Structures are given as structure tokens and as C-alpha cells.
Amino acid sequence: MTPLRGYTLLEMVVVMALLALATAMVAPSSYRMIRTWREADKVERVLRDLATLPVTARAKGREWRLKPDDAQELSKAIAMPEGWRLNLDTPLVVRANGACNGASGTLQTGYQTLPFKLEAPFCRVRLLPAGTK
Template structure:
């Protein structure tokens, strides 16, 4: 009868990670997260602001259709914009004003004007361009 010798390989200690290596990786991940998080929060806030500007822009573009549907002109001034059922409204925390009153006639002709959308010390100036109330952003 032949004798068999079982040979077991020595445990390879080079597989896996040491506790120190794992701690270094976790520290680096924490550092990267700390640097990226503020930029991510800022980009989300910027996205929300742009979304509100787009929503108000859509309302301005709809003014001629609204005037035609009601059969009467729409006066756009600060008093009308401040009312909750005004032709252009913004979300809570936002304010819509106009430096000079302007009108959209009953036939849908937009005389054009500027609306200022403001929030937290920052403002966006939107110009309604005659005759269709196309909107462009005014940069100064």
C-alpha cells in the first residue's frame, strides 16, 4: 500500500486588504465626499432656480393666449403681479415685479416689457418681446 502525503499550501497572506489600507481608502472617500458635496448642493440649487425661471418664462409666453381667451387686455404691473391669481406667478420664496407697467392687448398683441424674478438676493430679468411675448433673458 502506498502512502499518500497531503500537502496543504501555506495560507497566502497577500490576498485581501489590511485594516490600515481600508482606513486609508475610507479617509480618502470621506475627503472626496467633503469636497464634492458643496458643489453638488450648489448645482441642485442652480437647477431649481433655472426650473423656476423656465416656469415663469412659459407663463409670459402664454399671456397672449390668455388675453385672447378672456377677451380683454392684461395689464402687467406690480399690483397685478402681487395678487395670487395674477397672470404670472412664482413659487413661494420668489417675487415677480416689473420696473414699468406693460400690456397684452385683447387680440393677443404683446406690447412687451420686463419682468424681474427675484429670490435670496439674486434676480433674473426677463424681457417679453413684441408682438408674441417671446422671452429673452436680459443680462446687464
């Protein structure tokens, strides 16, 4: 009679325990990485919307005047994810011809605050190093 080949129940349990341990160690960092990628994508969308204000002003034939304390007008111009805020440090004027005066501000997400600058005359968005204005 030949011996039966295969795995014992104890060997299977040990393998399953090792797989569970490896998954428990890797899963949290994977979730953080995915969350970071999603937030970076949303930041890019908001900054792209901000950079397209001249195109919108030209298409509508109207000037945008955004004051630092005028969050309602800013929310009409740019779609923001829930809980995010876009704060302007200086007024932003985008003329009907698409030219902009330039401005600076911060984008506050759920996890970080990103300072940015809009450069005249085309409203090119440039992220600044943290801690600068």
C-alpha cells in the same frame, strides 16, 4: 502553510478615509450645481408662463392690464415659486386678441435678480444682461 491573502484592517481604514475625504471635497459643489439647475428650471417656467399671457388672454377673451405695483393681479396671471417676485418697470397690457404692448421688469429669485424685456406685439421674453433695464 500558505500566507493568508487579503487586506488588513488598517488598509481598509485608510481607503475609507480617502473616500470620505474625496466625498467631502466634491459634495458641496455638487449640491450647488443641483441647486443652480433647479433654479434655472424654475426661471424658465416663470418666463414661459409670462410669454404665454397672450394665449391666456385670447383663450379667456379678456384683457390683462398689469401695473408695476399690482402684485396681486400679477400673481393671478403667473404662478411664482415661494419667495420670488416679478416686478414690472412699465405697465403691461395684453389685449384680448393676444397682442401685447411690451414691458420690462425684473425677476427676483432667492439668489439672483434677472432683468427681462417683453417685446411687442407677441410678448416674446428676452433676458437682458445684468445691470440693464
